Amino acid sequence: MAFRREKDYCPSHRATKIGVTIGIVGVFCIFAFVFPYYGFLSSAPQKQNHTLSQSQANSCRCESSKKTNNVKILKKNAELAKQLKELNAKIQFLEQERDHAPQAGPFGTIKALSTNPTVLPNESVNSRLAKILEEVSINRELIVSLANAKVIPILEIWLSNVERVGIRNYLVVALDDDVQEFCKLNGANVYKRDRDEAIDDIGKTGESSEVSALKFIILREFLELGYNVLLSDIDVICIQNPFDHLYRDADVESMTDGHDNMTAYGYNDLYDEPAMESSRIAFTRRIWVYNSGFFFIRATIPSIELLDRVAYRLTHEEGVWDQAVFNEELFQPSHPGYIGVYASKRTMDFLMFMNSKVLFKSVRYNPELMKLKPVIVHMNYHRFDRLERMKAVVEFNVNGKQNALVPFPLASTLDWE
Numbered sequence: 001m002a003f004r005r006e007k008d009y010c011p012s013h014r015a016t017k018i019g020v021t022i023g024i025v026g027v028f029c030i031f032a033f034v035f036p037y038y039g040f041l042s043s044a045p046q047k048q049n050h051t052l053s054q055s056q057a058n059s060c061r062c063e064s065s066k067k068t069n070n071v072k073i074l075k076k077n078a079e080l081a082k083q084l085k086e087l088n089a090k091i092q093f094l095e096q097e098r099d100h101a102p103q104a105g106p107f108g109t110i111k112a113l114s115t116n117p118t119v120l121p122n123e124s125v126n127s128r129l130a131k132i133l134e135e136v137s138i139n140r141e142l143i144v145s146l147a148n149a150k151v152i153p154i155l156e157i158w159l160s161n162v163e164r165v166g167i168r169n170y171l172v173v174a175l176d177d178d179v180q181e182f183c184k185l186n187g188a189n190v191y192k193r194d195r196d197e198a199i200d201d202i203g204k205t206g207e208s209s210e211v212s213a214l215k216f217i218i219l220r221e222f223l224e225l226g227y228n229v230l231l232s233d234i235d236v237i238c239i240q241n242p243f244d245h246l247y248r249d250a251d252v253e254s255m256t257d258g259h260d261n262m263t264a265y266g267y268n269d270l271y272d273e274p275a276m277e278s279s280r281i282a283f284t285r286r287i288w289v290y291n292s293g294f295f296f297i298r299a300t301i302p303s304i305e306l307l308d309r310v311a312y313r314l315t316h317e318e319g320v321w322d323q324a325v326f327n328e329e330l331f332q333p334s335h336p337g338y339i340g341v342y343a344s345k346r347t348m349d350f351l352m353f354m355n356s357k358v359l360f361k362s363v364r365y366n367p368e369l370m371k372l373k374p375v376i377v378h379m380n381y382h383r384f385d386r387l388e389r390m391k392a393v394v395e396f397n398v399n400g401k402q403n404a405l406v407p408f409p410l411a412s413t414l415d416w417e
């Protein structure tokens, strides 16, 4: 921020000094206008003991010197007027700085801002999308999901649950014509991008890990248009309306891959080095990664910078996983030779925004947790048989069939596509 540039800098003192300077310059100007002939400003001292009567003797010489004097004075006046204008601008700036400078309150009352300002929308980025978003979004927010023809049966479940909980501000980004057709037939909100060879090829033929890389490129436009996006993979089942359960106080608010308080929200992982004897324990801080398949990202500069960095790496590095890159860019602090992303972040409640490990490892065996009504369930840990498991979640969480989750083993085999 601008007012942090100088350490011991007191705008009001500087403002006062400049005020005094302006005062002096101002008075100087006034005198110069009132007594221009008497050399108030003249730099020639010999003129000082000239009087009107004395000067009559050599009036001719005096006339010409008066003229040059006049020109000099006018020049000087113009210069001073310019200085006055500049100093006025400076004082105005300093006053503004002083008015906006934060003041620390008493102990325990200090709270830093966690949200950066929303970007000014740039409609020329994509006017067709801008029009769709204006119609679909609520409070400039919407839930967005990407799909290609391979996953239409899963998309069907995603859509039916989105509609069941009354979410109207959703948009399916169709990566091919089949999905667009499917959505239109079902009266669902859909958007297909204009042709873009590189992106379309991944979209049509890609496996889902490649498709999920696409979203960082596509999301940028939504943010540039000034919309906050709740990005959702299609293997997410909405059980409540997630927009009623967001905090909206961070650039990135994401569900976690963690499965309990420690792994979801962070803990000290102790590293033991016996040779160090009394100082053998080093503390390290760990947190399970954020799930890049369900996160709310606000339209701010740090958010867009994050998307750009992730998109750049995914398109320039071989064999990287988009979720790992997303987390590296979000969490890596600045250090020599590297400047991190200054985006604020919030971890979603791991029981309300539930991953499928939590569901199949803990919840289905715990009568208390079984009573919970999560906001969403994401089938992220069970990709191989996710369609069947998603249907079972609907039976369990929506239709109240208590034993719907029982038949499934903890893990689905051949998990990685």
Ligand SMILES: *[C@@H]1O[C@H](CO)[C@@H](O)[C@H](O)[C@H]1NC(C)=O
Pocket (backbone or CB within 6 Å): 045, 046, 047, 048, 049
């Ligand atoms: C006044 O003018 C005289 C000559 O006319 C000069 O000798 C003298 O130094 C001048 N005095 C001042 C104060 O400039």
Ligand SMILES: *[C@@H]1O[C@H](CO)[C@@H](O)[C@H](O)[C@H]1NC(C)=O
Pocket (backbone or CB within 6 Å): 122, 124, 125
């Ligand atoms: C707005 O978007 C257009 C198209 O992408 C771009 O050329 C322009 O530089 C953008 N304007 C600003 C102020 O970012």
Ligand SMILES: *[C@@H]1O[C@H](CO)[C@@H](O)[C@H](O)[C@H]1NC(C)=O
Pocket (backbone or CB within 6 Å): 261
């Ligand atoms: C997890 O944290 C929540 C609140 O942060 C707390 O209410 C709950 O008891 C914790 N659970 C366990 C098992 O410690």
